[in-house]
Amino acid sequence: MEEKKLKCESVKERKYIVFDWNVIQYIKNPRTENDCDRQLSELLPILKKKYYFPFCEVHLRDLKTSYVQGHLDMVNNDLDFLESLSQGVGIIKRNE
Secondary structure (H helix, E strand, O other), rough: OOOOOOOOOOOOOOOEEEOOOHHHHHHHOOOOOOOOHHHHHHHHHHHOOOOOEEEEEEHHHHHHOOOOOHHHHHHHHHHHHHHHHHOOOOOOOOOO
C-alpha cells in the first residue's frame, strides 16, 4: 500500500464548509430516494470556486471505524474521494 504524506502549507484564503461524514457519503453515493444528494453533487464544481470543503480528523476517525477487515480497497476509494472533494485541503489543530 502506498503511504500518503500530509503536506502542511497555507492555502489561498477562502470561506469553507465542513460536511459531516454522512453528507460526504451521500455525495459519493446518492440515495435513490433523495434528489437533494444528486443536486448537491451537481452544484459542487460551482461551489468549489468560492468555498473549500476541507477534511478534518473526525472524517478520518469515522472512516477508520467503518473499516472492515479485507476491504482496504473501499477505504482507499473513500480516501481518494475525500481528497478530491477537499482539493487536498484539511483542517488541522496546530500546537504553537
